[in-house]
Amino acid sequence: MAITKIITGRQGAMKTHGSLRNCIRYVSRPDKVKDHYIAMTGPAPEVLTEDSVYRSFLAEKKMWEKDSGRMYRHTVLSFHRDEPITPETAFEIGKVWAEEAYPGFQTLVSVHQDKEHTHIHLVTNSVSYIDGLKLSQSKADLYKMRNLTDRLCKEHNLSITRKGHHFDGREIERGEIHSYNKDAYNLIAHNPGKSYLVSCAQTAMASLEGCTSREEYCTRMQEQGWTVNWSDKRKYITYQDQDGHKVRDRKINKTFNLDVGKEGLSHEFERNCELQRAEQRVEDAELERYYERLEAEEFDQEAGRDYSGSSERDQRSEKSKTATIIRNSDAAEQSAESERQDREAERIRQDFERQRAAEEAERKAKARSRDRSERSR
Structure with missing residues (x-):
């Protein structure tokens, strides 16, 4: 290389x-x-x-x-x-x-x-x-x-440079030092506590954990002593500590394989939002199943069969019934979601057909207009 x-x-x-x-x-x-x-x-x-x-x-x-x-x-x-x-x-x-x-x-x-x-x-x-x-x-x-x-x-059968990889082919991990400047590499690798560049990268990684917005990210960095100069009129983001040291986002990206520029941060915010939504969906589903089990137990108690004091065979039977209720509920939800997706696909198809018909009508109208113009000549 x-x-x-x-x-x-x-x-x-x-x-x-x-x-x-x-x-x-x-x-x-x-x-x-x-x-x-x-x-x-x-x-x-x-x-x-x-x-x-x-x-x-x-x-x-x-x-x-x-x-x-x-x-x-x-x-x-x-x-x-x-x-x-x-x-x-x-x-x-x-x-x-x-x-x-x-x-x-x-x-x-x-x-x-x-x-x-x-x-x-x-x-x-x-x-x-x-x-x-x-x-x-x-x-x-x-x-x-x-x-x-x-x-x-x-x-000449020599290795070539690959973005995001070391000389030996290993992928550069996020946050790993890979500066091509020898002096900078030695300073960072052997004296990380003395490098404001390392401090900025570490603070950025910690602030990004679970962060979902630009405002939240800037606030977290500010709380750790770093001001984020993020302007829509400027191409790059500049980070500045309390001692006046400035670090541009490109420097962190090149040195630590950590994208803390505008595009990289925006993607990270979106990813964290999606993760939180997915976690919330899982929690909601678990909570719903919990309430279903409670309702099943209450129903059994009202019928004179105390779930907690029943025999082992009855407990297995009740658990089986509860599991059946949960499976049926999940199947119903999946069926409803499938029907919703089918309706949405049909709506999109109809919109596409209408748009194509309108374009075809417009094309024919233009063709007739050209024909009339040519005949009038």
Whole structure:
């Protein structure tokens, strides 16, 4: 499984010649790139060094007079540490990925093996060597890149990312930590008491238990020290604690597989309402059966047969009669419900037939109108 990550850097950090050279220097370091697993797409110098690649990038920029603004794009393809991938396979994937993801742009590709997991660095010139256009990317392009990564992994018999699942195929449990940010994961996993993100997720899970409305949910969160900023004018929900820490719903969803956004919460409210209605129906049915048994016992007592003092055989007989009454009552209820459903289905069918007849009449009327118009011409 490979994770595709675009390195954005600090604001303005990728707009200088110095940042471009530093990135190329890091990606091409000999202690990280072993066995010469380094290549470049597009116009490339004969020998790939930090200086030759840097000068090649600048030459394209100056030729097209685009030597300002963003200098490069830095992408990392990172494989899981347990993925059985060789440096050769990673190198082939990196070269194909660069050609397909950034066609017409020089891209330096290098495989790093200095950590427990193999990863590929790609540094792409922001100016096309074909037409001089600057590199631009949309959210749709990022999705295409992820799909490209999965496709290449599949072609080389490697695992692919599956939403809601771990690397080994296990399904991510609701509330389970699965942050792809290593620092965030370590903080949360090893120091959960110090993370306001964990506190927010735990409070949200507790508040959702049996909750049936937006108002009830917000009140429960407020009682636990979390303000829920839920506005119909905003796409996301923001949670804020008493210390001013803010957490967006997307962050909780990505880190804990817990959907506390508008749509997810609304579905949970509906589910809880349905569960409560189902529980109420069961309670009502049990209560009704209880009263039926009481009525049966009272009837027996009035007939001179005390249920509590009767013989064991009489008790079994009375229990059998009571059970028969209950079964007959249930059967009658089911029959009535079946008849009601049949009537409803017949009503829907008749409504559909009337609607279809009306549409057919309207269609014929329009056809006659067109015929009259054509004859009048």
